[in-house]
Amino acid sequence: MVVPKVAVCPICGKKTYMRIEDGGYLKEYPVRFNCINCRALIKGTYNISLPGQKGLILYNAKVEECDVDANSERILNADYVVEISGELPCAKVKAFDGKIIKTTPFINATDKIDMMDRINRLSYFVKNMEEWKAWRSIAFQLLNEGSTDYVPEALKHMMGEYSYKCDNYLKALHCLQEVVQEETKHLFYPESEDDIIAGLIADLAVIDRDKLHQFVDDKGGTDTLVSDYRKVIEIFSTFMNIYPNILPAETYMRYKTPEPLLGIATCSFEDLKSFYQDAYESLLSLLYIPVCMDNILMRSDYTSFDSAITGFVNDPGFRGARGSDYAKYVGMDNGKKADLINNAEPIQKTLRIPVNKDLRNGIGHNNYKYDGLTQTITTFDYRRRNRIKMQTSLMDVALDCLGLARAAVVFGEILLFILRQELRADNMHSAIHPRFYKKVGQNDRCPCGSGLKYKKCCRNDIGEMKPIK
Numbered sequence: 001m002v003v004p005k006v007a008v009c010p011i012c013g014k015k016t017y018m019r020i021e022d023g024g025y026l027k028e029y030p031v032r033f034n035c036i037n038c039r040a041l042i043k044g045t046y047n048i049s050l051p052g053q054k055g056l057i058l059y060n061a062k063v064e065e066c067d068v069d070a071n072s073e074r075i076l077n078a079d080y081v082v083e084i085s086g087e088l089p090c091a092k093v094k095a096f097d098g099k100i101i102k103t104t105p106f107i108n109a110t111d112k113i114d115m116m117d118r119i120n121r122l123s124y125f126v127k128n129m130e131e132w133k134a135w136r137s138i139a140f141q142l143l144n145e146g147s148t149d150y151v152p153e154a155l156k157h158m159m160g161e162y163s164y165k166c167d168n169y170l171k172a173l174h175c176l177q178e179v180v181q182e183e184t185k186h187l188f189y190p191e192s193e194d195d196i197i198a199g200l201i202a203d204l205a206v207i208d209r210d211k212l213h214q215f216v217d218d219k220g221g222t223d224t225l226v227s228d229y230r231k232v233i234e235i236f237s238t239f240m241n242i243y244p245n246i247l248p249a250e251t252y253m254r255y256k257t258p259e260p261l262l263g264i265a266t267c268s269f270e271d272l273k274s275f276y277q278d279a280y281e282s283l284l285s286l287l288y289i290p291v292c293m294d295n296i297l298m299r300s301d302y303t304s305f306d307s308a309i310t311g312f313v314n315d316p317g318f319r320g321a322r323g324s325d326y327a328k329y330v331g332m333d334n335g336k337k338a339d340l341i342n343n344a345e346p347i348q349k350t351l352r353i354p355v356n357k358d359l360r361n362g363i364g365h366n367n368y369k370y371d372g373l374t375q376t377i378t379t380f381d382y383r384r385r386n387r388i389k390m391q392t393s394l395m396d397v398a399l400d401c402l403g404l405a406r407a408a409v410v411f412g413e414i415l416l417f418i419l420r421q422e423l424r425a426d427n428m429h430s431a432i433h434p435r436f437y438k439k440v441g442q443n444d445r446c447p448c449g450s451g452l453k454y455k456k457c458c459r460n461d462i463g464e465m466k467p468i469k
């Protein structure tokens with residue numbers, strides 16, 4: 001169903017006819033669009049459960065009812081028209097000829113995506129977001145601020161749908177990671193999150209434990225792994241703040257055919273740019289970890305890089321850190337490390353970090369323009385500010401934000417895998433989520449990646465878990 005309303009621009013007074021989707025799944029969503037005349041960004045939320053005003057609250061613009069002339073079927077109080085949906089891509093704001101539009105724009109989506117999948121995905125999103133806001137996020141805030149003592153309490157000693165007595169901090173981190181997996185399940189497409197994680201752990205399982213230990217030792221021990229994991233958790237927590245703003249991009253990712261003219265009515269560039277920049281920097285600062293895992297897996301030494309990296313750091317023209325290849329690589333700037341990601345190597349290929357150096361630099365140096373009407377971001381050359389460096393759409397940036405959050409989940413899994421191997425020596429242990437053990441036999445290799453038989457590894461932990469309902 002489409003709710004018609006008119007927004008009055010607070011700057012120039014021009015009026016925009018809003019065609020708002022009032023669906024049954026999302027209870028609340030953000031609203032963003034620009035006034036065509038003066039470009040003011042109009043912001044608000046739509047809340048379907050709010051009685052009276054039919055749920056629309058604009059923070060910075062007055063709302064009017066449509067003034068419809070019954071004879072001519074024209075809307076008399078509107079200059080522009082925009083579509084607004086919390087979970088679907090929308091037509092961008094454009095000039096309005098006054099003729100009332102009777103058909104709903106959102107019915108078109110039925111041909112573009114699988115409807116059952118859409119309904120399941122949205123009810124899952126709504127339930128998880130409510131739980132996130134109500135209590136789960138507290139555990140992440142605690143870890144973020146450096147305390148692990150109350151994390152198990154905050155997560156109610158639960159691993160997904162199971163009870164799990166968290167008597168060590170490794171178990172608490174695994175319960176946190178389980179929340180991360182649940183919240184981000186639909187960012188993985190077309191392959192499922194479970195398949196990607198199971199494949200990643202299977203690849204890591206064959207790693208030489210002594211060489212892995214040497215890497216961790218040289219890098220500063222398990223404490224540094226925990227602080228790296230906190231970086232990943234920070235990315236995830238900030239992502240949860242913008243997730244409702246980019247839900248239409250998650251839907252668009254599933255469109256059977258691309259529709260590049262469609263826009264997004266739940267965010268503006270300002271909602272996304274800090275997350276993009278911070279997540280990009282954090283992930284690339286941790287990139288050496290998966291690269292070193294590949295070094296051990298492929299060349300049995302964490303300091304043995306692939307030929308592209310070795311060639312680069314040993315080129316006579318190389319101007320960077322001095323010393324070993326490892327020292328030179330770690331000292332490189334993040335952008336260069338991004339250029340040298342090798343998707344032919346087993347661990348790096350699972351990351352799929354959406355890197356756009358020019359966008360990152362445009363944001364970092366405040367050297368960009370955003371056009372809210374076309375929803376286009378343009379960045380400029382650092383030295384010659386009139387020279388265009390790159391152009392991209394708001395939808396593509398939203399898709400990249402989904403990709404950065406997805407990559408953070410994979411980084412989290414890699415860090416927890418390493419922690420499990422290292423803490424085993426201290427007799428500290430944790431299972432991964434029970435669903436990964438469903439098909440495993442007593443004598444099979446354990447799904448946690450330890451390399452041990454299931455009966456000698458996670459069986460006891462899994463046996464202790466009980467379904468909560």
Ligand SMILES: [Zn+2]
Nearest residue numbers: 009012035038
């Ligand atoms: Zn205006």
Ligand SMILES: [Zn+2]
Nearest residue numbers: 446448457458
């Ligand atoms: Zn195990």
